[in-house]
Amino acid sequence: MKDFITALDPNYQLDKYHIKNNVAVFYISSKMSEVKCPYCGTLSSKVHSSYEREIQDLPMQNRKVILLVKTRKMFCSNCKCEKKTFSECHPFVENNGKKTRRLVQNILFTSAQLSSVNAAKILKSNSIEVGKSSICSLLKKMPSIVDKSSVKKVCVDDFALRKRFSYGTVMVDLESHKIINLIPTRNTNEVKEWLSKYPNIEVISRDGAQLYANAAERSHPGIT
Numbered sequence: 768m769k770d771f772i773t774a775l776d777p778n779y780q781l782d783k784y785h786i787k788n789n790v791a792v793f794y795i796s797s798k799m800s801e802v803k804c805p806y807c808g809t810l811s812s813k814v815h816s817s818y819e820r821e822i823q824d825l826p827m828q829n830r831k832v833i834l835l836v837k838t839r840k841m842f843c844s845n846c847k848c849e850k851k852t853f854s855e856c857h858p859f860v861e862n863n864g865k866k867t868r869r870l871v872q873n874i875l876f877t878s879a880q881l882s883s884v885n886a887a888k889i890l891k892s893n894s895i896e897v898g899k900s901s902i903c904s905l906l907k908k909m910p911s912i913v914d915k916s917s918v919k920k921v922c923v924d925d926f927a928l929r930k931r932f933s934y935g936t937v938m939v940d941l942e943s944h945k946i947i948n949l950i951p952t953r954n955t956n957e958v959k960e961w962l963s964k965y966p967n968i969e970v971i972s973r974d975g976a977q978l979y980a981n982a983a984e985r986s987h988p989g990i991t
């Protein structure tokens with residue numbers, strides 16, 4: 768369980784947890800004594816008060832996971848700052864988000880392949896609670912910011928909605944760690960065709976299956 772939190776963010780610790788029915792609740796908090804003011808950037812260690820934020824995370828052993836994240840309200844120590852107090856931001860979640868970034872990524876992987884109704888059903892069977900409308904709004908935010916024609920270093924890997932079952936291939940920009948594209952196949956020829964559309968790629972990392980090594984060699988002969 769500690770590893771689960773360390774993987775989320777190494778600066779956070781697990782304070783306690785309980786499991787009830789099919790929900791695991793983790794109480795976590797930051798180990799950092801100083802917090803940066805989001806308005807002026809000054810570090811502060813003067814705590815005003817604290818509260819808990821409830822954030823859904825990736826499921827664990829088929830259980831829904833809720834993080835109760837201790838969130839400190841701090842005094843800003845910069846007297847010139849426009850704010851007297853501010854709330855601690857957590858790097859693994861958007862400022863007003865209810866889901867961790869890694870959970871949002873997982874939802875996007877699934878939803879890019881399916882209608883939002885089916886995606887919601889499949890995710891639910893994987894203990895991820897998300898409505899169809901919230902999938903739609905996540906998809907709208909999905910980064911088309913990655914300029915496919917300028918990306919140079921990518922990693923191709925398979926992705927699975929459930930362990931042991933692969934559903935497709937995802938291409939990730941190694942520099943920004945953003946998803947560039949995904950396709951619902953692991954077939955060497957189809958992956959080769961897909962990679963061929965990106966003559967700009969200079970480096971293809973494919974730690975996993977041999978099929979990706981073959982596809983990469985055929986679509987971009989001679990690259991590393």
Ligand SMILES: [Zn+2]
Pocket residue numbers: 804805806807808809843844845848849850
């Ligand atoms: Zn400030």
